[in-house]
Amino acid sequence: MSSAKVGLIQMCSSDDLEHNLSYIEQQVIELARDGCKLIVTPENCLMFADKDSYFAIAEPIGAGPIQKRLSEIASQNGVWLVVGSFPTQANEGKLYSSCLVFDDIGLLVSSYNKIHLFDVDVDDEHGSYRESATFAHGEETCVVNTPVGRVGLSICYDVRFANLYRKLRLDGAEVMIVAAAFTAVTGEAHWETLLRARAIENQVYVIGVGQCGYHTESRQTWGHSMVIDLGEIRFVSQR
Secondary structure, three states, X not given: OOOXXXXXXXXXXXXXXXXXXXXXXXXXXXXXXXXXXXXXXXXXXXOOOOHHHHXXXXXXXXXXXXXXXXXXXXXHHOOEEEEEEEEEEOOOOOEEEEEEEEOOOOOXXXXXXXXXXXXXXXXXXXXEEEHHHOEOOOOOOOEEEEOOEEEEEEEHHHHHXXXXXXXXXXXXXXXXXXXXXXXXXXXXXXXXXXXXXXXXXXXXXXXXXXXXXXXXXXXXXXXXXXXXXXXXXXXXXXX
């Protein structure tokens, strides 16, 4: 495994695409100046909204003005950029929740479609979460070569399914990324425990990057992005 500095962009994304993109760009500029070679954003980093909004900005993987902008952000700053999730076009009236990886010259080198969708009732103000009403299940795992070594990609609810991470480890992953938007309720209860468990089980580094704060009156996310080294917390956001 290689040694390189990693940057985490914790966000409170809104339904304003341009605002979210601009925030990501500014954070990438600052992190690149600080020497980061790989920068990771959370789930729903470009749009935190509803089904219609996701369909409105969805693009085919590898094409479209939003992905072009993300490519330029990576190339202009000479960094690898992991876009935690972005709605991409699928079949039969659904989208994929896709994690995209751009290299330091702006090429889209890998993508992963979220496999485990969050169809859960939570004891919070929002109550019912049904990702499958908007998104289709992904089918393939993904490990990509990066400046920090071989990285396995995952998104949020995936972290509760240990077999996914075992498959990533068997495929050579040395680092696992969990791009997330954990609810405040489930995050307080399980976020740290799940990330540490995946690190311990597989003896790998785990990078968990989360959304944080109130996105609407009923949607609150947990944050507390962290980096875990074989089960030991090396960094954690204070909120």
